[in-house]
Amino acid sequence: MSKLKEKLMLSEKGYSDLKKAITACTITNIVLLLPSMVACLLFWELLKPFTGEAISWDALWKLLGLGVVAAILVFLAAKNDYRKTYIASYKEASTTRLRIAEHLRKLPMSFFNTKDLSDITTNMMADCSSMESMLSSTIPPLIANIISVTLICICLAFFDWRMALAIFCTMPITFLIIWCGRKLQLRLFDKQVDVKLEASSQIQEYLEGIKIIKACGLGGSRFSTLDKALQAMRKIAIRVELASGILVQGASLVLQAGLGITIFIGTVLITGGQIELLPLLVLFMFSTQIYGPILAILSQLTSLFHLGTVTNRMRTLLTTPAMEGEDKDVSKYDIELKSVTFGYNQDDVIKDVSFSIPTGSVTALVGPSGSGKSTISKLIARFWDVRKGQISIGGMDVRTIEPEHLMRCMSFVFQDVTLFNDTVFNNIRVGNMNATEEQVMAAAKAAYCNEFIQRLPDGYQTILGENGSTLSGGERQRISIARALLKDAPIILLDEATASLDPENEVLIQRAIAKLVEGKTVIMIAHRLRTVVDADQILVLDNGRLVEHGTHDELMKKNGLYHKLFHIQQESLGWAV
Numbered sequence: 001m002s003k004l005k006e007k008l009m010l011s012e013k014g015y016s017d018l019k020k021a022i023t024a025c026t027i028t029n030i031v032l033l034l035p036s037m038v039a040c041l042l043f044w045e046l047l048k049p050f051t052g053e054a055i056s057w058d059a060l061w062k063l064l065g066l067g068v069v070a071a072i073l074v075f076l077a078a079k080n081d082y083r084k085t086y087i088a089s090y091k092e093a094s095t096t097r098l099r100i101a102e103h104l105r106k107l108p109m110s111f112f113n114t115k116d117l118s119d120i121t122t123n124m125m126a127d128c129s130s131m132e133s134m135l136s137s138t139i140p141p142l143i144a145n146i147i148s149v150t151l152i153c154i155c156l157a158f159f160d161w162r163m164a165l166a167i168f169c170t171m172p173i174t175f176l177i178i179w180c181g182r183k184l185q186l187r188l189f190d191k192q193v194d195v196k197l198e199a200s201s202q203i204q205e206y207l208e209g210i211k212i213i214k215a216c217g218l219g220g221s222r223f224s225t226l227d228k229a230l231q232a233m234r235k236i237a238i239r240v241e242l243a244s245g246i247l248v249q250g251a252s253l254v255l256q257a258g259l260g261i262t263i264f265i266g267t268v269l270i271t272g273g274q275i276e277l278l279p280l281l282v283l284f285m286f287s288t289q290i291y292g293p294i295l296a297i298l299s300q301l302t303s304l305f306h307l308g309t310v311t312n313r314m315r316t317l318l319t320t321p322a323m324e325g326e327d328k329d330v331s332k333y334d335i336e337l338k339s340v341t342f343g344y345n346q347d348d349v350i351k352d353v354s355f356s357i358p359t360g361s362v363t364a365l366v367g368p369s370g371s372g373k374s375t376i377s378k379l380i381a382r383f384w385d386v387r388k389g390q391i392s393i394g395g396m397d398v399r400t401i402e403p404e405h406l407m408r409c410m411s412f413v414f415q416d417v418t419l420f421n422d423t424v425f426n427n428i429r430v431g432n433m434n435a436t437e438e439q440v441m442a443a444a445k446a447a448y449c450n451e452f453i454q455r456l457p458d459g460y461q462t463i464l465g466e467n468g469s470t471l472s473g474g475e476r477q478r479i480s481i482a483r484a485l486l487k488d489a490p491i492i493l494l495d496e497a498t499a500s501l502d503p504e505n506e507v508l509i510q511r512a513i514a515k516l517v518e519g520k521t522v523i524m525i526a527h528r529l530r531t532v533v534d535a536d537q538i539l540v541l542d543n544g545r546l547v548e549h550g551t552h553d554e555l556m557k558k559n560g561l562y563h564k565l566f567h568i569q570q571e572s573l574g575w576a577v
């Protein structure tokens with residue numbers, strides 16, 4: 001049983017609930033035998049005239065009473081069984097989904113680099129649902145059926161071992177058939193999981209790219225790719241059903257051949273005078289009922305074979321090591337990079353970079369596209385851990401600080417702002433979940449959001465829709481600045497937020513940023529060099545290396561890459577289309 005706990009990755013509560021569910025199912029199965037036993041006894045009583053005995057009406061009334069009691073017991077047992085299996089399994093699946101969500105939060109970004117979003121969604125939804133149905137409709141009934149069939153087998157053996165042998169003689173062959181088909185089923189099921197993943201990733205891509213599909217007239221070709229993925233899903237689903245159908249039906253045929261053997265042995269025994277007619281008829285009646293639970297075991301076993309495929313993916317996710325660190329509070333905010341090297345894959349994109357950023361200063365990261373500016377800011381925030389070298393904040397290696405503690409001292413303003421499908425108010429409060437209404441409003445005003453929020457249908461209570469699709473680029477960025485203002489973190493990471501905005505929005509955002517960075521340690525990634533001329537230091541990156549650093553004036557005098565980039569941009573400012 002504890003192996004099952006490990007295999008299903010159950011919580012302590014889930015494991016104890018599973019044991020209770022198995023007990024409840026077993027009780028239901030045993031109680032369910034009562035009506036059959038009453039029916040057999042009734043049958044026996046009604047057949048008495050054929051053996052020259054008289055029917056006892058007293059016994060018939062008693063059996064009727066027993067039947068009513070059996071029906072009540074069946075109802076109570078089934079109710080208890082439902083509560084213990086279904087409700088407990090829904091609770092456990094929801095606990096597992098939360099466990100996955102909680103764990104995902106702690107994983108390094110490198111994990112998301114290698115995993116498809118639809119894969120993780122499948123983990124959280126489909127795999128947890130499969131686990132839910134294993135916990136409710138497969139494992140407890142399977143174990144309960146095994147227990148009750150064994151009990152019946154023992155009772156029958158006491159009653160007449162020869163007939164018991166006849167009833168169960170085909171059972172080993174049926175299990176052998178299911179066991180031999182296991183490999184084929186597993187192979188098909190693994191394939192089905194891959195095909196389903198491919199289809200869900202195609203659907204996601206189709207929906208996400210719907211704008212581009214319309215704009216570029218890609219409807220036909222994209223649709224046929226999606227169509228192929230869905231057709232593949234249909235084909236494999238039919239093959240999986242066909243394989244398990246053939247196996248279970250084949251096994252069930254063999255099993256029910258036992259009925260013929262039972263009748264044959266019964267006839268032999270009665271003609272040899274070795275069994276009475278009434279017990280024989282009752283045994284015949286019982287044997288027709290015993291195959292039901294055995295058939296249920298067969299189909300539950302085939303579902304159980306898939307358990308590995310379902311749980312292996314969940315296990316991979318839940319056992320991926322989280323980023324570790326101590327709950328240290330950062331109290332000094334100077335940043336230092338010592339010989340830092342890093343790569344997302346095998347190739348290094350940051351190569352032996354060293355620099356330091358004093359507390360309260362403004363540092364600009366500049367350089368050609370792909371030179372590694374964003375990567376450096378993400379390494380400082382410990383979205384990834386460095387490959388070689390060290391990054392420290394306030395003298396502490398960031399790898400020794402628990403990521404959520406580290407995040408408390410940093411605010412981000414990125415170009416791609418993520419907004420949640422929630423109210424504007426709650427979207428701003430993301431910056432500080434303990435902020436009061438007044439503080440949220442004050443941050444919104446300081447970030448020049450108040451005016452456009454008041455124009456929304458329900459003001460601060462307007463729901464923004466998925467990823468704030470109803471707001472303009474400038475409005476989204478001002479909300480992200482309001483969040484950062486509310487967080488009031490001592491270190492600010494800015495990915496040039498005004499890169500693609502109209503002049504009016506740009507002025508508002510520059511003013512909001514000016515308020516945000518007052519007295520803070522600021523690292524800004526700048527694409528337009530005229531925005532960094534006042535920075536305390538400018539770090540120039542090229543192909544992952546730090547090639548120049550200094551103030552604007554110093555770098556202009558050096559006549560190097562910065563000087564060249566600055567002049568190219570100045571010239572382009574004069575261009576007109």
Ligand SMILES: Nc1ncnc2c1ncn2[C@@H]1O[C@H](COP(=O)(O)OP(=O)(O)OP(=O)(O)O)[C@@H](O)[C@H]1O
Pocket residue numbers: 113344345349367368369370371372373374375376
């Ligand atoms: N998640 C990722 N996985 C793999 N490679 C990545 C990833 N993010 C960035 N890179 C690669 O790392 C290199 C540096 O990228 P980075 O985004 O840091 O450059 P950047 O200077 O900020 O570029 P830009 O100015 O265009 O935003 C690039 O070659 C890029 O293709």
